[in-house]
Amino acid sequence: GAMTDPKGDRSKGPSEQDDRDLFTRIVDSDEKGVYVSGAKAHQTGCINSHWIILMPTIRLTQNDKEYAIVGAIPADVKGLTYIYGRQSCDTRVMEGGGDIDLGNAKFGGQEAMMILDRVFIPWDKLFMNGEFEFASMLVERFTCYHRRSYVCKTGLGDVLIGAAATIADYNGVPNVSHIKDKIIEMTHLNETIFAAGIASSHQGHKMKSGVYLNDDMLAQVCKHNVTRFPYEISRLAQDIAGGLMVTLPSEKDFRHPEAGPMLKKYLVGRKGVDVENRMRILRLIENMTMGRNAVGYLTESMHG
Numbered sequence: 488g489a490m491t492d493p494k495g496d497r498s499k500g501p502s503e504q505d506d507r508d509l510f511t512r513i514v515d516s517d518e519k520g521v522y523v524s525g526a527k528a529h530q531t532g533c534i535n536s537h538w539i540i541l542m543p544t545i546r547l548t549q550n551d552k553e554y555a556i557v558g559a560i561p562a563d564v565k566g567l568t569y570i571y572g573r574q575s576c577d578t579r580v581m582e583g584g585g586d587i588d589l590g591n592a593k594f595g596g597q598e599a600m601m602i603l604d605r606v607f608i609p610w611d612k613l614f615m616n617g618e619f620e621f622a623s624m625l626v627e628r629f630t631c632y633h634r635r636s637y638v639c640k641t642g643l644g645d646v647l648i649g650a651a652a653t654i655a656d657y658n659g660v661p662n663v664s665h666i667k668d669k670i671i672e673m674t675h676l677n678e679t680i681f682a683a684g685i686a687s688s689h690q691g692h693k694m695k696s697g698v699y700l701n702d703d704m705l706a707q708v709c710k711h712n713v714t715r716f717p718y719e720i721s722r723l724a725q726d727i728a729g730g731l732m733v734t735l736p737s738e739k740d741f742r743h744p745e746a747g748p749m750l751k752k753y754l755v756g757r758k759g760v761d762v763e764n765r766m767r768i769l770r771l772i773e774n775m776t777m778g779r780n781a782v783g784y785l786t787e788s789m790h791g
Contacts, residue, residue, distance in 0.1 A: 489527040489601060490542045490629060502550040511541055511603060512553040513616070520609040521616070523556060527601040531787065534569055534599055536562050541603075545626065547619035555622050557615035558608040566606040572598035574779040579737065587738040587766055590774020596783040628700065634710035635701045637791065638684025643775065643784045644677035644720055650771050651724040657765045658729070659757035669723045676716040683709035717788045721776035732769045733777070741766065 492510045501510035511525030540559050547555050579588045586592040652670055655661045687705035694700055740746045751762045774780045
């Protein structure tokens with residue numbers, strides 16, 4: 488679902504921009520279909536997709552008819568260029584030497600900017616064509632589903648809470664009262680997000696088409712919670728983890744014949760905990776709260 492345009496000067500609408508391509512628009516048409524140009528920014532997971540649905544991103548006026556477009560394109564359509572996004576700490580994964588420094592060895596997110604240069608959309612894949620008066624309704628209904636869907640951040644929260652509890656155990660302080668209080672607070676915040684999302688779905692209603700739409704107000708509440716609570720959950724996780732989360736030497740150093748034994752000696756936690764396991768949990772917390780996956784857990788929680 489490609490909705491976000493670069494937007495240019497935010498004080499101006501699509502048709503008022505100096506560069507008309509700053510919002511995706513129809514530039515030409517023929518008997519087979521239309522041709523669109525522009526760009527879509529912050530497209531999470533687009534490279535993993537088979538189809539992209541282009542949509543308007545804001546309320547449109549009579550002067551913006553060429554921007555009132557909804558259409559489906561194959562992800563490998565001619566004229567579409569992906570420019571891959573960058574994340575904090577992303578070069579570390581190319582250094583080799585194992586998977587500890589990945590933080591999350593098996594899963595990760597990716598974003599890209601999509602540049603459209605006269606991309607063809609056949610008539611049967613075009614669902615809005617100049618009907619500008621319906622753009623705002625489309626955006627509102629999309630965001631109603633989308634903001635409720637941010638309940639997914641509670642799954643990430645579960646992982647981070649588990650990581651915080653694990654590092655507390657590895658450090659030998661799982662039963663210290665202030666540690667327990669922080670983990671309880673993390674859980675409370677995470678479940679509050681979950682509750683709003685579930686309530687929004689439970690209060691959904693059936694529309695004339697037969698499609699169900701979740702409760703709009705509770706979807707917005709869910710999203711507002713998501714813009715705040717993951718940051719506090721992350722702050723508490725960093726508090727519990729300690730400074731080693733960001734000063735930890737690399738896995739390359741850990742595998743070094745001279746430096747490695749020294750690190751294993753001085754980075755030990757409580758008895759019975761493998762130093763490598765402690766490193767892995769610290770890297771996971773770093774990955775989620777300030778590294779590559781913080782894009783998906785924190786910044787996306789704010790701006791998505």
